[in-house]
Amino acid sequence: MSTARAELLSRVMDHVAAHGLSDVSLRELAGSVGTSHRMLLYHFSSREGLVAAVVESMEDRQRQALEALSTEAASPRQLIEAQWAQLSDPATRPFVLLFFEVLALALHDRPGTEGFLDHLTEPWLDLAERLATDLDARTDRDELRLGVAVSRGLLLEAVASGDVEAATRSLHRFLDMWDATRPDTDEG
Template sequence: MSESRDDLLSRILGFAARDGLADRSLREIAAGAGTSHRMLLYHFSSREGLLAAVVGAMEERQRAAMTALAETAGTPGELMTGVWRAVSSPEARPFVRLFFEVFALAARGAAPGPPGLTTSWLADAEKAGERLGVETDPAMLRLGVAVSRGLLIDLLAGEDPGEVDAAHDLFVRLAGQAPPPAAEQGR
């Protein structure tokens, strides 16, 4: 009887949240998820393919959380702060580490990365802006993703979380003072 890929991925995400995946062998991941390494290979082709699938699933969950936050946030700054709190939380750290590991493998050409690692965030952030009733600037959205990822690296490197949060808060304030997109300036 074959296990569903989605069910298996869900169990792997639970294992990853508890124990991390970055330094685990395929057999250790399989044991932690209650399956065999052959099932992992069947569904994901390789350890790298599995890691890319896990990162893709976690990124999808985080973007869904951003979309949900957009329903209750009163301002873009509240949304940005809420998303930052979610992605920088201690509970998210195993996935953040894994994100950068998979990103490094993909950048070296050693493994496939999840498709649309940045473009998917940009598209969902644009939709979140629409929900808030604000026109978004694609360059500012991309800058927000880049700033957040850079600050996440600081957290992983052991920098003081209070100082990293303060830097993000500053970015939110500066983004709120940015001039409107070029398309709006001529109106």
């Protein structure tokens, strides 16, 4: 990524974190981040391409955050709960909404979202596999995929309903069921 594109993306990310992006035109966004809509189009091809770049960057940041959280977690459950706390934090909501927006756009093959689906889950599974090994947890990719899917589903429920507490209770219920099936669980 070019330095100019990276700097512009960083300014857009700051704007999204503070104001969201849902009802903002490309011209309005460009004015808010101190550039022209032509520069946004030059670097990101379309509004969809810009949104996809924001989501990709946020996904990278969330994987880095998960890796950092893993240094403090004594178990996979503690790590999942810590990650959920970050993902369900109101400050992250604009990025969560964009994730689901880009997912829908990519499912419809909208320009600018090419490749998004190719990197939707595998990077998370690769990281989860490594972190599970670091935490001495026996697991397989199917079980990890289930965890990613449950987390995403509950995150969608939380932003759609606005009831983060209910989604958090459901996550804890899932983790209780998961713990009950794991021979290597030691939450005592």
